[in-house]
Amino acid sequence: MAWPGMEKYQNERIIIHLDYDCFYASVVENERPGLRSLPLGIQQKNILATCNYVARAQGVKKLQLVSEAKKTCPNLVIVNGEDLSRFRDASKKLWLYVREFIWEYKVERLGFDEVFLDVTQMIDFNIANLNLADFPASVLPTCTLASNLACTNADDDKLVEEAADQGIGFFRLSLTDPKRGFSFSWGKLPGHTYPLNDALDLRVLPESDHSSQSLEDDGLDCKVHNDFHQTKHTKHRLHRRLFLAAHFADFLRNSVKETYNYTVSAGISTTKLTAKLAGSVNKPDKQTLLIPAATQSFLDGHEIGKIPGVGFKTAQVLREELLGVVQGGAPEGSSVAEVAFYDKLTHPVTIHDIRRKLTLDRLSQVLDSKEQARKLYGWLHGVDTTPVAQTSLIPTQISIEDTFRSLKGTKQAEQVLIQLVTKLITRMHIDLLSPLPTPTTSTPTPTTSLQRWLACPRTFRLSLRPRDMTGPYSARISKSAPLPRYVFARDSCAEALAGRLVRDVGLPLLRKMGKVGEGELQLVNVAVVNMEESKAGEAVMAGVDIEKVFAGKKVTAEGSRNKNDEDMDWEKEVREIERVYKMLGEKGVEGDHKLAEEIDGISNEEDTIVDGQNLGIVGVMKPIDNQIEPGIGEDLWVKADDNGELSDMDGNGTDIVPAEAPTLRPIAHLRTKSRLDFSELEMEDEVGSPSARGVVCPKCGMGVLLFALEAHARFHEMERREQEK
DNA sequence: CTGGGGTCCT
DNA sequence: AGGACCC
Incomplete structure (x- = not known):
């Protein structure tokens, strides 16, 4: 047969799918328990990313336009998301919590709100220990005698039935x-089953295997398959394992709820596909729990696009293969997406249809x-061998994006880029820096110096979506470039690094995109990959003592040179950058400036000397209509209006004003450190040389380079808004 | 008037 | 570099 041994594998695993509700x-x-009883929607731009069940009861839908949702539910509480x-x-937090329960960390994350668990080993271990669990002694989990007695004759059905009569089991x-474990009742199957059956007794449920049935229908050779399911013991064993898995799922859901107060829906089955679909049944x-015998009929009722892995394109291809191009009910001149949408309504195609009418060859x-x-052919029959992948603690990419009604011109794009890249660098610190050694005991640890980079992204990527787009909706254009190493300077402030990165890599990439980069943009995305x-x-991730690893590295370095050396390479480089940085500047603008010199090999000594005196930090402010010339030591402000929008009267970037304007609220307070020289400003626009021009933010004492000023002000504004809540 | 993320494959 | 898929 096409998949030797596949059918055996099929019922070998036990998979649990968890889905955190809305x-x-x-x-x-x-965060705000008062909202729990109100209809709540989470807004992203014009759309509701999701809403709670109170809102759904009032007719609000996921991914609905905010305007429509407000119509159907005027009292909807909306929170920006x-x-x-x-959410990340x-x-x-939830993922790490659940992960600790699962042997070998067989936990795969899907998006922010789903996980697959492969609990096969845990279940089989507990099945093998049934006798331990089911003898009266097992009610007392402390019984080590029983542990010694543990004989693995779980094959004996009688034993299991006796065990059931004992009432309580213990899941290790x-x-x-x-x-370590939890007690469960042998008399009760927790949660629901599909199909619904009150009288269902999984411990002894008579078997009729679904997939052997369906494969026979298709005239396939399933000798191996049938042989495997021949014996009574095997059939019953699968049900017993699922029964235990249902108790485990119940335990996990209750644990998450008690510990973190999130409700969870779960599906229990033998594959990722069926576990996930089963979980959607009761929400x-x-x-x-999907009863194995019902798998085929369960799948058959699903629309073809419901199979995870069969997306928009594939579904439409399959639909057309079956029905021809139908264009059922779509208005004249509809887009491809709209046609597909109407097709789905007017000509639903189910797994059953596809399975019956399309052969594997077709x-x-x-x-x-x-x-x-x-x-796909496997999926149609409930066969899915996809393993549960152990999700790494290190992401494969980090990306930040924003969408706009209209974003025009390099000037605006630059502002957006600086904001996005600042966030991106912050995210790199959160996701790629080793966790701080718990600040509980002995050492009053310094800040970042004890942390290490767990991974090094090699590439920076800029993606754009132009506004006009005739083609498919999602069309993006992207360009990549090597990520400069200086972004790994851990003590440097994110805004300063962002400014340099945008200048050195972001803007060049933007220019490389040609007309698209200059045109109207709907979306800007920056990523490290x-x-x-x-x-x-x-x-560090495995919980191993890091110093020992490094110590051991010297000793064992001879063997596998290649990858190790590369790792050492960049880590060493980063340490060197940081050493230079510390030596030269410690903190703030001066440090960043000198670091820039050191790394770029550019000397800007002249820039920092004004009137024959080296001032180190030089402030240069953008004048408004060339009328205002702040002097040395003068107080300046970035201001916002009532909506939190930063003042930008001329449209060329955030204003920095010397006196308080009556209608505006001060956001960031800046103080110039030197004579202001507008001729320097022109130079900067032209050349974009590493700039020593900056100010000290009195709010946090941090040196801020000019190009990072707006981002820095926004940062404080964001902080303030958070604290208001 | 279609978010803001992610993964893997080609 | 882009495209398919997932949430």
């Missing part, structure tokens, strides 16, 4: 510690690769 809304509700930080943090969470705060012709066809993990990073 996640963004739950995060906000946990464009900044994903809080919460997601990571640790291979080594018999006390919020519920779990569903699928191979229709889809782009043979491999895709094979996978191409992560190169450091050995130290892996060690």
Whole structure:
């Protein structure tokens, strides 16, 4: 057969899929519990990313336009969710929590709100220990005698039935510690099943295997398959394992709820595909176990596009293969997307339809690769061998983006880039720097110096979406360039690094995009990609003592030279940059400036000398209509209006004004440190040389380079808004 | 008047 | 560099 041994593998694993209910809304509700009883929507630009169940009860839908949602639910409470930080943090927190329960960390994250768990080993271990769990002694999990007695004759059905009569079982969470675990009732299957069956008794449910049935329908050779399911013991064993998994899922859901106050929906099955689909059957705060015998009929009822992995394109291709080009009900001149949308409504195509009418050969012709066809063919029959991938603690990419109604010109693009890149660098610190050694005991640790980079992104990428676009909606254009090493200077402030990065890489890439870069932009995205993990990073993540790893590295360095050396290479380079940085400037503008000189090999000594005196920090402010010339030591302000918009009277960037304007609220207070020289300003616009011109922010004492000023002011504004809540 | 992220494959 | 997919 096409998949030797596949059917065996099919029922070998036990997979749990967890889905945090309306996640963004739950995060906000946990921050502000008062919102829990109100209809709540999370807004991103014009759309509701999600909403809570109170809102759904009033007709609000996910991904609905805000305007429409307000119509159907006038009292909808709307919270902006464009900044994903809080959601990312919460997601990571929950993931790390769940991860600790699962052996070998077989936990795969999908988006922010879903995880797949491969609990096969945990279940099989507990199945093997049934006798331990089910004898009366097991009610007392401390019984080590029982542990010694543990004989693995779980094959004996009688034993299991006896065990059931005992009432309570104990599910062990640790291979080594018999006390770690939870008690469960043998008499009750937690949560729901599909199909719904009150009388269902999984412990002894009679078997009729779904996939052997369906594969026979298709006239395939399933000898191996049938053989595998021949014995009674095997059939019953699968049900027992799923029964235990349902208890485990229940335990996990309750744990997450008690610890972090998030409700979770769960699906329990033998593959990722079926576990995920099963979880959608009963939704919020519920779990569903898919009875194996029902798998085929369960799948058959689903629309083809519901299969994870069959997206918009594939679904449409399959639909057309079955029905021809239907254009059912779509208005004249509709886009491809609209046609597909109407097709879906007027001509729903189910898994059953596809499975019955399209052979594997036919699928191979229709889809782009043979491999895709094979996978899909398996999915149609509930066969999915995709393993649960252990999600790494180090992301493969970090990206930040923003969309606009209209963004024109390099000037505006530069401002946007600086904002985005500042956030990007901040994210690099959060996601790629080793966790600080817990500040509880002995050492009153300094700040970043004890942290290490766990990975080094090699590439910076700029992506744009032009506004006009005739083609498919998603069309983006991107260009990449090597990421300069200086962004890894950990003590340098994000704004300063962002300014340099935008100047050195961002703007050049933008220019490289030609007309698109200059035209109207709908979306700007910046990303770091191409992560190169450091050995130290892996060690830190695995909880290994980092110093030992480095010590050991010297000794073992002879063997595998290649990758190790590369790692050492950049880590060493970063340390060197930081050493220079510390020596020269310690903190702030001066340090950044001197660092820039050192790295770029550019000397700007002249720039820092004014009137024959080296002032170190030189302030140059942008004049408004060339009328205002602030002097040395004068107080300056960045201001905002009532909406929090930073003052920008001439449209050329945030104003920095010398006196308080009555209608505007001061955001950042700046003080010039030297004579202001406007001729320097012109020079900067032209050449964009590493700039020593900057000011000291009295709010945080940080030196801020001119090009980073707006971003820095915005940072304080964001802080202030956070504190208002 | 279609978010702001992510993954992997080609 | 882009495209498909996921949330």
